[in-house]
Structure formats: structure tokens, C-alpha cells
Amino acid sequence: MEFFDKVGKAALGSRLRLMTAVVTDDAAKIYELYGVEFVPKWFPVFYTLAEEREITITEIANEIGHSQPSVSKIIQEMIGAGLIKESAKTDDKRKNNVVLTEKGILISKKIKQQLEDIDVAIEDIIAESKHNLWAALEEWEFLLEQKSLIKRVSEQKKKRESKDVKIVNYKTEYQEAFRALNVEWISKYFEMEEADYKALDNPEEYIIKKGGKILVALYENEPVGVCALIKMNNSEYDFEMAKMAVSPKAQGKSIGWLLGKAIAEKAKELGAKKIYLESNTILKPAINLYYKLGFEKVFGLETPYKRCNIQMELVLG
Amino acid sequence: MEFFDKVGKAALGSRLRLMTAVVTDDAAKIYELYGVEFVPKWFPVFYTLAEEREITITEIANEIGHSQPSVSKIIQEMIGAGLIKESAKTDDKRKNNVVLTEKGILISKKIKQQLEDIDVAIEDIIAESKHNLWAALEEWEFLLEQKSLIKRVSEQKKKRESKDVKIVNYKTEYQEAFRALNVEWISKYFEMEEADYKALDNPEEYIIKKGGKILVALYENEPVGVCALIKMNNSEYDFEMAKMAVSPKAQGKSIGWLLGKAIAEKAKELGAKKIYLESNTILKPAINLYYKLGFEKVFGLETPYKRCNIQMELVLG
DNA sequence: ATTAATTATATAATTAGTTATGCAAATGTA
DNA sequence: TACATTTGCATAACTAATTATATAATTAAT
Known part of the structure; x- marks a missing residue:
């Protein structure tokens, strides 16, 4: 199908669907060829019953990877066709154990030869093909169970988008964004405090002129994230990382x-050995990020912020 | 899925269906991730329209391998969603040409990035897997188009069953079968003639005692095919192959x-250089078989049978 | 110039699965 | 021991496709 070459791998689903249709259409004809009165969709259920002596509907569903209602319906059809019957041998009255009838056992014998022929026919295709579809399905089942397609795509999205993020130095034109992005999250989770207003309304005076730095993350030339490195009056720490804010609209791009990373780099350039931060444990994604960046908990420093209930430091390598 | 290992390749259809479900389920989530209001099943149709400027429903169906009603319904849904519109630019009033709307074009731009991300994600799976599912699907599409699964299985069936066919020499106990199998086809297509009754009622006297042979094909120890080698009074031919009959119930096992082959071998053992036969062209499968066995048309011999309108000979190698 | 066959589409019915939901039986827990 | 939770199953409603069929427009054939 030429179509698939043009579209690319995104058409994997469509391609699978077509192949499924081709194979299952022929499956029906194969039963006919062998003169077995049998509906192909019964096959997985039937096979399970031929193997196990007696089994419940839910167990079958789990074994063959169908939903329980699907098996429930198939069982009813097969009972109608006289291939299986309910077997009362159970103390748990919710359970509906089923077994093959005489007729079912007969058909299972008939089908055995058919299965072997199909097996040989498919083995032949495998032998004449370069790429083993059967083995590929098995392998992909495993790989997609390990990490689903949606997860893989979302990781790729993040990776690509974070490439388009630029980290730049603060300019006056970003003051509005610096203020707005911070006000957004502070007032959502806490209340704006005196110290916040000072820094956000006048960052050049309160942060940069005192020897600090502000970095801005741009995505498509819009400021979507900010973070400050604030000069401290403390013997142990030269700088505090603070006022980090990322627009909710720009989440999932690893902007934080x-x-x-950029702030830590900047601090290193400025000769710092360690940087300090204050936060609150209700901000779980933020705390997580700090750990990922290498910050560790410390205790005991004084702070002007009511909302601070966790203090951390990062030793610069 | 352990189930598949037990069942063998006959479960290829089930395995494909499960993989299709896994992939298409995630497809829906992927559109959501990218914030595109889009139903995955629209994708092949949408993509075709994004490529071609303007195209009819049937053309789309052919291109993407769907049925026409399927595309017809999808088109209606997409018109409802404002992604495409009918374009009246056609003289053939049966046709329903469709194109993307402004909104459709916008979404196609949005989706482009998404397609690239999916492409990379799937390429990554291909890279980390030993068996390339994408390439396997492509190859199997080709192989199954060349020779369908049903054809492959039916060939395998024939091959296996013909191994279970035994060719044995005539014994008195097979006289009834020899007669019945021949009467069945002769009276179906023609009328029994005097010469038929003689040979069939008393084969030992009319065929074997005169230096001829009869072979019987047994399947599951039942006689299901017969063929005679009859001594001729002719300078050119020593033997005639005649009274070949195969039970319709045993067709598809290469019994003819x-x-x-066995009759030709027998004739060679008896020192014949050529064998002769008479038939009628309305028996197309039989004539076909004779050609396959190496017989060629000849002309001019006299025959006692009304039904004879073709004469053939096989030169024994 | 009719009539028959073909083509393009739409609609209806069917298929093989899925979720969602409800009910009864069994199990766990305070 | 009573009550909440879990389990097993059936039923209903939905989904994404299919085949079968109807209708109108076009093309081919007498």
C-alpha cells in the first residue's frame, strides 16, 4: 500500500488493522475448507477450553487477552451451538464454569489437523520472508508493555520542544512576565507577601543591582518561565535560587x-560553591524537580517567608 | 501473551487484533496530548486530503484500503466537524469531491509536528527491537497478495493428505467401489454404455485376465479413487488408461x-512405450489433469464410446 | 434513441470487539 | 456479626469497521 510510505510510521495502526482484516477474512474460509462448523472468533475461547478441563469465564478472558463481556458473549454462542456446557461443579455460585461437550471434543479433534496445516503454511511464509511478523508481534507486545506508545511519543514531544526553548538573560521588557508568572502560582497556592512585592515589582533594584541574576525561558519568543539567583548575606551561601515560575501553558517542555540547570551554571560562573532555596512541600512537582537537579534538604536558616517549610541546598560540582 | 505460544501460528489473527487494539487505543490519547480535536479513525482520510488538493470518496477509499461506505461515513463526520467541505467543481453529478476547509488546513499544520514525533518514537522502537514490525507488515502485505493465506493453507492440506493416500493393486473386494465410482461420474455427465457395463461388472475377466491392471487409491483405508490400464489390440499402443474415477468426497487430495502417475509407472514396468486415452472435453478438470500428466492430443483412432471427443497419448520417458 | 450495464454514493444491517453498569455472591474488617 | 468492599458475570450501549443493497448519473450497446 503506497499510502503508508507517504504517511510514515504514524499509520502503524491503520496498517495493522488492514492486515488483521486480511488474515481474519481468510480464517473464516479456512474453517469452511475443512468442513468445520465454526466461527473464527470462537477460536481463542475454544482452544483454552480444549486445553484446560474446566475454567471460568473471567479466567478465559485473562488468558486470551479479551474483555470479560466479549468472552461471556462467545460462551453463550458456543453453548447455543452445542460445543460447550455449563458445569455445576463449583461451590462459588457466582462462577460459571464451562467445559466442552462431546460435540465440542469431536470438533477439537477435527480442528487439530487444521491447526497444524495453518502452522506449516505460516511457517512457510516466515521462511520465505525477511522480516518475521510473528516474532515482531511478540517482541512489540513486550516493548509496548514496558513503555506504552503514548509514553514514548510524549517523551519525544518533550525532547523536541525543550530544544526550542531558549534561556536568556533578563531584560526590562521581561519585567511584566517575571511578575505575572510568579504572582500566578504564589497567589494560587499561598498569599503574596511583602518580600514578594518588593522583588517582583522592582527586580532590577532588588535582585540584579545587588549582584543577582534573572534568567528567562523563551518558547516561540514568548517568555514562559523565569528564575532568579539572589545574592545572600550569609557566610555559607552566596546565592539563593528563588522566584522560579513556569507558565502552565508551557508545561511538559522541561522548562523548569x-x-x-542554567541558574546553577550561572552561580558556578559567579564563583559560588553552593546554592540555597526555600519552598513548600505542597508544591510536589517543584520539590521533585529540585531533587532531580541535585538539591538536598538542609535545616535551620532563618527566612522571611511564611510559606517556607522546606529548605534545600545544591553543592555545585 | 503465553496463550499464543501454546496455540501456535494459527492465532496470528488474534494476535494481530490485540496489537491493533493496543496501538489504536494509544492513538486516541496522542491526539489528546497534542490538543487536537480529532478522531483517530479520520486520520487516513484526512491525510489523503492534505496531500491531494481535491479527490472523490471512492478514490480516497482505494488509496487508503478502506471500503467506500467507510470513507463515506468518515467524510460525513468530518464535514460535521468543519474540517472538510464538498467542492462543486465537477461535471459528473454522481461524484462528491471534497477538500479541506480553512480549519482543516490549520489542523493539518498542527498535526504535522505530531506525526513527526510519532515517527521518531516508532523509529526508536524499531531501533531497539530485533524484529522490525513495520517492515514485516509491509513484506507480509506483499506476500499475502501474491498468494493468500487460504491458498497457502489449502495447498498444505492437499500436500499432507496426498501423503496419506495409498495406491494399491486391485483386489476382488474393490470391485464394488470400482463400479460405483465410475457409474457415478459416467451417469452424471453421459449415459452408461454397453462397453461400460462389461468392464465394470466383471473387471477381472475383461481387464485383468487380458493383461491389464487396475489401481485403487485408498484414503483412511477406504477406496476413494480407481483407474484401469487396459490391454489394447493396436500396433501403436499397448495400453489404454481408462475408467479413472475419484470420489467427490475425496477431492483436493491430488488423487487423480x-x-x-502410478498407472504410467505400471505401464512402463510392463514394457509399454506409449499409453492412450479417450475422454470428452466437457470434463475440464480431467483434461487438465491429463495435460499435467504429460498427455498430448492425437487423432484418428476408432472408439466404441459415443462420449469420446478427444483422444490423447502419453509417451513414457 | 432507447435500453442495458456500469459507476459513485448513501443507507441499512451486521460483526467483533469495546466500556459502562448493575446485581448477586463471597470476602474482609471494625 | 453486620456492613463495606471485592469479585464474577450478564446486559446494554457504543465503536469502527464490514457487506448488502438502493438510487441516481453516466456510458455502452443495440
Whole structure:
């Protein structure tokens, strides 16, 4: 199908669907060829019953990877066709154990030869093909169970988008964004405090002129994240990382990570050995990010912020 | 899925269906991730329209391998969603040409990035897997188009069953079968003639005692095919192959071919250089078989049978 | 110039699965 | 021991496709 070459791998689903249709259409004809009165969709259920002596509907569903209602319906059809019957041998009255009838056992014998022929026919295709579809399905089942397609795509999206994020130095034109992005999360989770207003309304005076730095993350030339490195009056720490904010609209692009890394780099350039931060444990994604960046908990410093209930430091390598 | 290992390749259809479900389920989530209001099943149709400027429903169906009603419904849904519109630019009033709307074009741009991400994600799976599912699907599409699964299985069935066919010499206990199998086809297509009754009622006297042979094909120890080698009074031919009959119930096991081969072998053992036969062209499968066995048309011999309108000979190698 | 066959589409019915939901039986827990 | 939770199953409603069939427009054939 030429179509698939043009579209690319995104058409994997469509391609699978077509192949499924081709194979299952022929499956029906194969039963006919062998003169077995049998509906192909019964096959997985039937096979399970031929193997196990007696088994419940839910167990069958789990074994063959169908939903329980699907098996439930198939069982009813097969009972109608006289291939299986309910077997009362159970103390748990919710359970509906089923077994093959005489007729079912007969058909299972008939089908045995058919299965072997199909097996040989498919083995032949495998032998004449370069790429083993059967083995590929088995392998992909495993790989997609390990990490689903949606997860893989979302990781790729993040990776690509974070490439388009630029971290730049603060300019006056970003003051509005610096203020707005911070006000957004602070007032959502806490209340704006005196110290916040000072720094956000006048960052050049309160942060940069005192020897600090502000970095801005740009995505498509819009400021979507900010973070400050604030000069401290403390014997142990030269700088505090603070006022980190990322627009909710720009989440999933690793912007926090990129800002954090850049701030740490900046601090190192300025000769710092360690940087300090204050936060609150209700901000779980933020705390997580700090750990990922290498911060560790410390205790005991004084702070002007009511909302601070966790203090951390990062030793610069 | 352990189930598949037990069942063998016959579960290829089930395995494909499960993989299709896994992939298409995630497809829906992927559109959501990218914030595109889009139903995955629209994708092949949408993609075709994004490529071609303007195209009819049937053309789309052919291109993407769906049925026409399927595309017809999808088109209606997409018109409802405002992604495409009918374009009246056609003289053939049966046709329903469709194109993307402004909104459709916008979404196609949005989706482009998404497609690239999926492409990379799937390429990554291909890279980390030993068996390339994408390439396997492509190859199997080709192989199954060349020779369908049903054809491959039916060939395998024939091959296996013809192994279970035994060709044995005539014994008195097979007289009834020899008669019945021949009467069945002769009276179906023609009328029984005097010469038929003689040979069939008393084969030992009319065939074997005169230096001829009869071979019987047994399947599951039942006689299901017969063929005679009859001594001729002719300077050119020593033997005639005649009274070949195969039970309709045993068709598809190459019994005719096995009998023909065995008769030719027998004739060679008896020192014949050529064998002769008479038939009628309305028996197309039989004539076909004779050609396959190496017989060629000849002309001019006299025959006691009304039904004879073709004469053939096989030069024994 | 009719009539028959073909083509393009739409609609209806069917298929093989899925979720969602409800009910009864069994199990766990305070 | 009573009550909440879990389990097993059936039923209903939905989904994404299919085949079968109807209708209108076009093309081919007498």
C-alpha cells in the first residue's frame, strides 16, 4: 500500500488493522475448507477450553487477552451451538464454569489437523520472508508493555520542544512576565507577601543591582518561565535560587529543568560553591524537580517567608 | 501473551487484533496530548486530503484500503466537524469531491509536528527491537497478495493428505467401489454404455485376465479413487488408461494425479512405450489433469464410446 | 434513441470487539 | 456479626469497521 510510505510510521495502526482484516477474512474460509462448523472468533475461547478441563469465564478472558463481556458473549454462542456446557461443579455460585461437550471434543479433534496445516503454511511464509511478523508481534507486545506508545511519543514531544526553548538573560521588557508568572502560582497556592512585592515589582533594584541574576525561558519568543539567583548575606551561601515560575501553558517542555540547570551554571560562573532555596512541600512537582537537579534538604536558616517549610541546598560540582 | 505460544501460528489473527487494539487505543490519547480535536479513525482520510488538493470518496477509499461506505461515513463526520467541505467543481453529478476547509488546513499544520514525533518514537522502537514490525507488515502485505493465506493453507492440506493416500493393486473386494465410482461420474455427465457395463461388472475377466491392471487409491483405508490400464489390440499402443474415477468426497487430495502417475509407472514396468486415452472435453478438470500428466492430443483412432471427443497419448520417458 | 450495464454514493444491517453498569455472591474488617 | 468492599458475570450501549443493497448519473450497446 503506497499510502503508508507517504504517511510514515504514524499509520502503524491503520496498517495493522488492514492486515488483521486480511488474515481474519481468510480464517473464516479456512474453517469452511475443512468442513468445520465454526466461527473464527470462537477460536481463542475454544482452544483454552480444549486445553484446560474446566475454567471460568473471567479466567478465559485473562488468558486470551479479551474483555470479560466479549468472552461471556462467545460462551453463550458456543453453548447455543452445542460445543460447550455449563458445569455445576463449583461451590462459588457466582462462577460459571464451562467445559466442552462431546460435540465440542469431536470438533477439537477435527480442528487439530487444521491447526497444524495453518502452522506449516505460516511457517512457510516466515521462511520465505525477511522480516518475521510473528516474532515482531511478540517482541512489540513486550516493548509496548514496558513503555506504552503514548509514553514514548510524549517523551519525544518533550525532547523536541525543550530544544526550542531558549534561556536568556533578563531584560526590562521581561519585567511584566517575571511578575505575572510568579504572582500566578504564589497567589494560587499561598498569599503574596511583602518580600514578594518588593522583588517582583522592582527586580532590577532588588535582585540584579545587588549582584543577582534573572534568567528567562523563551518558547516561540514568548517568555514562559523565569528564575532568579539572589545574592545572600550569609557566610555559607552566596546565592539563593528563588522566584522560579513556569507558565502552565508551557508545561511538559522541561522548562523548569532547563532553568534550574542554567541558574546553577550561572552561580558556578559567579564563583559560588553552593546554592540555597526555600519552598513548600505542597508544591510536589517543584520539590521533585529540585531533587532531580541535585538539591538536598538542609535545616535551620532563618527566612522571611511564611510559606517556607522546606529548605534545600545544591553543592555545585 | 503465553496463550499464543501454546496455540501456535494459527492465532496470528488474534494476535494481530490485540496489537491493533493496543496501538489504536494509544492513538486516541496522542491526539489528546497534542490538543487536537480529532478522531483517530479520520486520520487516513484526512491525510489523503492534505496531500491531494481535491479527490472523490471512492478514490480516497482505494488509496487508503478502506471500503467506500467507510470513507463515506468518515467524510460525513468530518464535514460535521468543519474540517472538510464538498467542492462543486465537477461535471459528473454522481461524484462528491471534497477538500479541506480553512480549519482543516490549520489542523493539518498542527498535526504535522505530531506525526513527526510519532515517527521518531516508532523509529526508536524499531531501533531497539530485533524484529522490525513495520517492515514485516509491509513484506507480509506483499506476500499475502501474491498468494493468500487460504491458498497457502489449502495447498498444505492437499500436500499432507496426498501423503496419506495409498495406491494399491486391485483386489476382488474393490470391485464394488470400482463400479460405483465410475457409474457415478459416467451417469452424471453421459449415459452408461454397453462397453461400460462389461468392464465394470466383471473387471477381472475383461481387464485383468487380458493383461491389464487396475489401481485403487485408498484414503483412511477406504477406496476413494480407481483407474484401469487396459490391454489394447493396436500396433501403436499397448495400453489404454481408462475408467479413472475419484470420489467427490475425496477431492483436493491430488488423487487423480497420484493414480495417473502410478498407472504410467505400471505401464512402463510392463514394457509399454506409449499409453492412450479417450475422454470428452466437457470434463475440464480431467483434461487438465491429463495435460499435467504429460498427455498430448492425437487423432484418428476408432472408439466404441459415443462420449469420446478427444483422444490423447502419453509417451513414457 | 432507447435500453442495458456500469459507476459513485448513501443507507441499512451486521460483526467483533469495546466500556459502562448493575446485581448477586463471597470476602474482609471494625 | 453486620456492613463495606471485592469479585464474577450478564446486559446494554457504543465503536469502527464490514457487506448488502438502493438510487441516481453516466456510458455502452443495440
